Amino acid sequence: MLSSRRNEGRCEMADPWLRTAIAGGGFILVFASGFWLAHIGGPYGIGPVAVHKLLSAGILILLAVGAHTANKTIGLTALAWAAVVGAVAAFVVMIGTGAALTAMNPIPAAVLTAHKTAPYITVLFTLAALAALPHGSTPP
Numbered sequence: 788m789l790s791s792r793r794n795e796g797r798c799e800m801a802d803p804w805l806r807t808a809i810a811g812g813g814f815i816l817v818f819a820s821g822f823w824l825a826h827i828g829g830p831y832g833i834g835p836v837a838v839h840k841l842l843s844a845g846i847l848i849l850l851a852v853g854a855h856t857a858n859k860t861i862g863l864t865a866l867a868w869a870a871v872v873g874a875v876a877a878f879v880v881m882i883g884t885g886a887a888l889t890a891m892n893p894i895p896a897a898v899l900t901a902h903k904t905a906p907y908i909t910v911l912f913t914l915a916a917l918a919a920l921p922h923g924s925t926p927p
């Protein structure tokens with residue numbers, strides 16, 4: 788349920804909690820598809836990998852748009868900036884190691900270990916960043 792409200796002539800998502808909830812749901816699907824990929828094992832099918840990476844890209848876009856919009860309209864606190872930068876860095880690790888997993892054979896153990904541990908950090912930073920985006924329309 789995407790509610791919207793008028794803000795300076797633009798329609799935007801009303802509640803940052805909604806973005807946080809959508810991202811949380813998205814992460815559940817990313818984890819489910821990730822465990823599915825690990826269960827199938829390599830060489831990975833194009834379909835399952837596409838589902839997994841498109842879902843993760845969707846969450847990154849949700850974060851980027853949310854942070855950009857909040858920064859332009861209200862401004863981000865130092866804490867929100869720190870969480871956003873941490874989340875984007877975690878995504879870079881996930882996308883880099885994910886691409887290596889699908890391209891390399893044999894897969895280096897360090898790449899696999901990184902892709903199995905970094906998701907938890909990614910979830911923490913992303914949900915913290917989305918929750919830390921300013922709520923309402925007044926500057927923090």
Ligand code: HEM
Nearest residue numbers: 818821822824825840843881882885886888889903906909
């Ligand atoms: C935020 C982004 C991502 C998250 C949170 C994530 C999360 C996960 C998780 C939780 C697993 C299961 C690991 C395990 O068995 O413990 C997994 C596996 C996997 N992911 Fe991702 N992933 C992300 C992005 C990507 C991307 C962009 C790609 C490809 C381009 C990718 C490719 C894979 C592959 C191939 C596996 C199977 C690894 C194996 O055989 O164990 N992931 N991912």
